[in-house]
Amino acid sequence: MAETRWLDEQEMATWRGFLAASNLVARRLEQQLKDEAGLSHTQYEILVHLSAAPERALRMTELAERLITSKSGLTYQVAQLEKAGLVGRRSCPSDVRGVVAFLTEPGYEALRAAAPGHVAAVRAALIDVLDREQLVVVAEALGEVARRLRD
Incomplete structure (x- = not known):
């Protein structure tokens, strides 16, 4: 059995920062969409992906892959949007x-x-908090994480 590689101080700070930031941003955006548009973040993303598609x-299988969600979870969200007449x-x-x-x-x-309020919330919660150099680093780093986890 391989020995556990515990996180050093910097690695732990990175992990804790990622957890806190990702959870806080997700909660803020979820609440903004619920309050202003009556949508969950997942429902909003479904509308975004469908609007951009030919x-x-x-x-549904392709939509689930794009949203990185289960087919059953997507089916539930689409059913809710269908009841509302949006999908x-x-x-x-x-x-x-x-x-x-x-x-x-x-x-x-x-x-x-919904889009203008959502974009404003994304800016306030994440984009405008970082300078251009930080945005590049975060985009590259999280893009690399996503690429590796998709493989």
């Missing part, structure tokens, strides 16, 4: 087993209404 539609679902024309989620016109309008 014909504002994606297969619809239909069979995939190329695969009868597949389901496509699509953005409705009210969904697109909800996204357009």
Whole structure:
């Protein structure tokens, strides 16, 4: 059995800083979207991904991959958006087993209404807190973490 490599002081500070910052940013953005748009952060991201897709539609499996979430969790969130009239679902024309989620016109309008407040919250919670050099370092570092974990 390999010996445990405990975190040194700097590594522990990095880990604690990451945990605190990521949890606080996530909570702040979740609350802002709930208060101002009546959406969860996951629901907002679903609308964003659908709005950017060709014909504002994606297969549910592809949408789950883009959101880095489980298919069952995505199905629940899409069902909530569907009840609100913001998203619809239909069979995939190329695969009868597949389901496509699509953005409705009210969904697109909800996204357009929510986006300015959300961007302002992202700026206040993260982007405007860091200078340009820090933004580059954070983007590169977290991008590397994401790449390794996806492999």
